Ligand code: SF4
């Protein structure tokens with residue numbers, strides 16, 4: 426799949442943002458006044474900024490409100506509801522904390538749950554697609570939520586919990602990569618089933634329908650070299666997990682913590698780039714790719 | 715509403731004959747023409763005369779080479795592909811706006827362009843590559859089964875068929891109601907063993923493909939060949955003299 430920058434930015438930033446909002450909703454750190462303002466502003470900026478960058482991907486962003494209508498069937502519509510709900514509830518929660526020094530735990534819990542639900546619905550947009558075997562797998566929901574939680578803990582300064590969870594995240598990511606690879610290799614959709622000509626012999630794409638590219642080849646037949654993907658995986662692990670881990674076990678310093686968060690974000694972005702670039706859509710079979 | 719109907723009154727669709735398609739792309743042109751001039755946003759092209767032309771099409775013809783196991787000569791098939799109007803259309807249920815829908819009356823899958831936000835998710839959900847975003851209008855385009863022809867009372871009756879079916883010079887595309895077991899298309903499917911593309915994707919495609927008929931297996935033998943064997947390898951007599959002389963001259 427084509428790794429569109431707007432979508433990668435969206436899923437990395439808003440994942441981190443909703444992760445932070447989850448932690449703030451749960452009361453970590455328990456802040457008030459101006460400090461609370463800064464934390465919430467960061468959470469809303471990341472989550473909201475991510476959502477806004479996602480609308481750049483739309484052909485008709487001016488009709489975006491229509492996407493609230495189909496929550497009964499569409500995960501994308503459910504994502505819109507969950508995101509709006511999380512922001513609204515936590516908005517009230519934040520105002521009460523910042524200006525009235527009044528923390529209403531129930532509001533926070535609901536907001537935290539909605540924030541995590543938003544990340545879950547985002548992941549389900551990909552997981553539901555049978556057409557992309559690598560996504561049609563247990564790992565996107567688990568990974569998206571895990572990254573949001575760990576990133577949220579990092580941003581919320583919860584070093585004690587974040588450090589061991591970083592290691593767990595790294596292990597989880599490697600297991601997911603290996604298992605996704607297996608899932609894609611085991612896909613029963615082949616050029617033989619795509620054309621129905623497999624019972625005659627082995628099928629090979631002879632000629633594309635047109636000499637140039639088209640929407641489908643641009644959007645879905647993106648392929649990243651295997652070697653390239655392997656080195657990017659290592660880079661993303663180093664940035665998302667190893668470097669932040671090392672910085673966190675060093676004696677605490679605000680600069681270290683800031684670098685750890687930025688490094689983690691860069692690692693997540695690399696991971697998300699791969700999430701798209703490595704995913705093969707079955708339609709690419711028709712184009713012999 | 716992007717929930718799928720549990721039942722459609724009719725199941726209109728196409729039956730495509732891989733045995734007769736000659737790969738002329740006439741249906742591609744007819745489809746592009748009809749759907750640019752009629753229902754919905756025109757099917758745009760960008761950089762049409764430049765180095766990287768890209769355009770939206772609702773029907774495209776691939777070509778595949780199939781190599782039989784037994785070392786027989788490879789066979790070439792032309793493979794038209796447009797929306798299969800799936801019974802269990804995944805493109806419909808993913809749509810967040812309700813722009814994509816499946817009609818209860820005839821099972822046609824359509825996009826309401828004024829509701830489409832151009833998110834492209836439906837094109838991701840379709841395994842067949844039957845949906846393309848228009849490069850200019852930025853709304854999702856797909857085969858309409860020529861809904862503006864098949865019921866069009868302003869047209870002569872023989873033209874109330876999809877443009878691609880009407881234009882095909884080889885008669886490789888057929889249109890009809892596949893829920894009626896006595897329709898021409900249903901009988902064709904039954905007689906010729908029509909099949910689904912990617913059945914394992916669980917989309918329940920309505921359009922069916924007719925398999926190529928098996929090749930005749932006549933041993934390579936020609937009753938005239940004994941008589942056509944060369945009589946003399948080297949020219950004799952006068953011809954031999956002429957041959958030699960010409961060789962010297964040239
Ligand atoms: S062929 Fe693709 S676009 Fe058409 S109904 Fe089936 S899934 Fe949807």
Ligand code: SF4
Nearest residue numbers: 809830831833834836
């Ligand atoms: S591109 Fe349009 S029709 Fe397709 S899912 Fe998005 S809003 Fe629906």
Ligand code: SF4
Nearest residue numbers: 745857859860876878
């Ligand atoms: S039925 Fe109409 S819209 Fe569909 S492929 Fe044929 S000509 Fe194109």
